[in-house]
Amino acid sequence: MGSYEENLDTYLYQCVTGGPQAATAKSAEGLYFTLEDGQKVMDATGGAAVSAIGHGNKTVREAIIRQLDTVTYAHPGYFSNAPARELADWLVASTGGQMSRACILGSGSEAVEAALKLAYQYFAELTPQSPRINFISRRGSWHGCTIGALSVGDIKSRTTLFEPLLLKNVSKVSPCHPWRDMRKGETEEAYVARLKQELEDEFQRLGPETVCAFIVEPMVGTALGCVVALPGYLRAMKEVCDRHGALIIFDEIMCGLGRTGAQHAWMHDGVVPDIQTVGKVLGGGYAAISAMLVNDRVIRGLQEGNGSFIHAQTYQAQPLTCAAALATQQYIQANNLVENARCMGEYLGKELQQHLMDHPLVGDVRGRGLFWAVELTQDKITKAPWDPRLNLAKRIRSRGLEKGYDICIFSATGAADGWNGDQFLLAPPYIVQKQDVDEIVTRVVKVMNSVWEDIEPIVSGR
Template sequence: MGSITENLDTYLYQCVAGGPAAPTVKSAEGLYFTLEDGQKVLDATGGAAVSAIGHGNKTVRDAIIRQLEMVTYAHPGYFSNSPARELADLLVMSTGGQLSRACILGSGSEAVEAAMKLAYQYFAEMTPESPRLNYISRRGSWHGCTIGALSVGDIKSRTTLFEPLLLKNVSKVSPCHPWRDMTKGESVEAYVARLQQELEDEFQRLGPETVCAFIVEPMVGTALGCVVALPGYLRAMKEVCDRHGALIIFDEIMCGLGRTGAQHAWMHDGVVPDIQTVGKVLGGGYAPISAMLVHDRVIRGLKEGSGSFVHAQTYQAQPLTCIAALATQQYILENNLIENSRCMGEYLGKELHRNLFDHPLVGDIRGRGLFWGVELTKDKVTKEPWDPRLGLAKRIRSRGLEKGYDICIFSATGAADGWNGDQFLLAPPYIVQKQDVDEIVRRVVKVINSVWNDIEPLVRQHPLHSGE
């Protein structure tokens, strides 16, 4: 036996990496991982919706190597660098000039923290005698794993342990989740109006002058499984914020930069945020990088005050990560991959519905672009989740990685109420073609059928209910 320290280190690694059975990746190219034992696994999720241009892209790799030969780090407090400036310009340009500044950061959680700080600073400088302190977010959301980001998020399995540490100035309203929450006979317009009134009521409960910002995912990823905002919803939410002078923050860490088939998810609705976060696809898996995009309204407020954002991080705007992100985004643009995301996403959605909608495990299939979720329920009408003791999401992920199935599927839980409910996500790289989508669906169906064959006898002999 090793020492206690060695055993603890192993334990911690297993917790982070997914357990002792987690396979080791040896190499990756295009849509496929090659494991140490030679198994080739189709990457149908891009990790957590990260790998937009696939693995081993030579254009990005060469750009990184060139940057390695010049400069890899220069402290952002002392120096600027060309890759960071070019990336910021590209991001601003990608909004059609609707947002005017970009701040280059590290992880998605860091970007959310920065957005929350910026929103507070904006009001602290505008009204220093009574700065706005309250944030409103939504149930069934996910914004990151740092304390501020955890506070505005709502995946129960990830937040409950840390409840004593979370911010007390955050409240939550309902998500826009028509499949679960629209009442029978309720129109889209009536449902959106009901959600708008709920947000208005929360402003009034807190005191409209105390609300700093409302933070929302225009398309929810992990927490609910690819739920798309209904037409008119984002505009209705922004109207409430604008009327009361609060900011609206769009968290597009997971759904942005082409994932939904548009450059930014908010472009589907034409609703421009005050602050936006992007990540994941930004570096495409070639670098850990995120960014915060800022409306000129907020920039003007800072200019009228201190003139700067009180925020700094050691690896902010690092040249090496910036060049990786810049090369990734340029590759996406030059190869028209956002349009491919839209077209192949439509095809993926149709094939998922055709092959899985009537499956006994499946409750709902939803998505947009190359971002699709499948929620598993016992009954499509009652929407009762499967008993959590079955561990369906984990079974699906694990089965996919077995030889003979050979597909990476992103699994998650809590879609029903934060605790219960199983869902899985598909978010393949934007380079997929029709034959790749066919292969993804074929392998997913094979996995789902195999898992159903495992549990059907148990379900038939001992009907399980999620509340038992």
């Protein structure tokens, strides 16, 4: 019988030295990868919540081939192209006309960078030498890995090293995270009011006339683990921004385009942003593509100035990626897959909560649509995270990829305070059926039980 520290040292050695190199995917079809050694692995995460229609979709593949036979690249500074125009029109229409323009870009990080630049340019066009240079974001958020996006994000393990490079005109307020941050006896309404006052106080601290925009994920993904904003929260945040003339940016790179069971995550609350970013599901894994959606207020501001957004990228509105994204979105629409994401998401959540809420590793199971997370804690009451040296989230992901478990699980850390805390996400493709959800839950539970068998003697000191 050894001490906790002795057992932990041995366990860490086994974890660090015993992990295999990343396997090579040979092919993929539907919900499954086939690896070079013949192992079939179930994709329960869509990568990073990307593969909304599964792998090997013939409709999208044929659309890509058709575009290959016409034009694959046309610089937007010289030419427009039909796939880009059609995709932009489709995106605007998907908002019910609430947004009026779409700018087609590359990665999600690029879309966030563009959103920050556009927000600043909007005010600069209206008032030359505008004092509005400050951005407010939230702790426990993630917006991308380029410098601007990294500056407004808050995953400590990804930002700390680069702090000397980050923007100095960004400040952060609390997220809407009722499971961790609501006080004892506090109602949801009182909690939302407290967060609204915190944002108001930050405006006042900075000087309301200096705030350019507040950027928020309507549903937080990686950083906190699928945290859904309480009813009334987004409206309260927008009221503060509107009162002071600032813009509100919704980052829906991870949670948008049907992932939450609504076409856009903001539709659950009926709160329309000034600027919105989308990605991941946009290309569905068939193209590296994102977009920025803009409402009339911002467009009118640009029209009063020089009439254009000062921004350009080499692969902006590339015909081939636009054709792939358009085919992906049309497939989702034609097959009513957003509704399927809502229905199957409700079932997935119920099954996860039934089978995992009482698990000794688990603190909380939460989510919406086909976007669910399991946060791991030592104690469900205190919500204390597990010792980070146990490396639980990565251990779960690695175990899932072993033969006999055969499932992709998206691991993440920092849910407790930015550094500490383990969580994992499940974001299966929208094509899942009830039997697929059952199989996902069965495999996840098997992984969790196996990892608990590993660490239970360690944490109990046996």
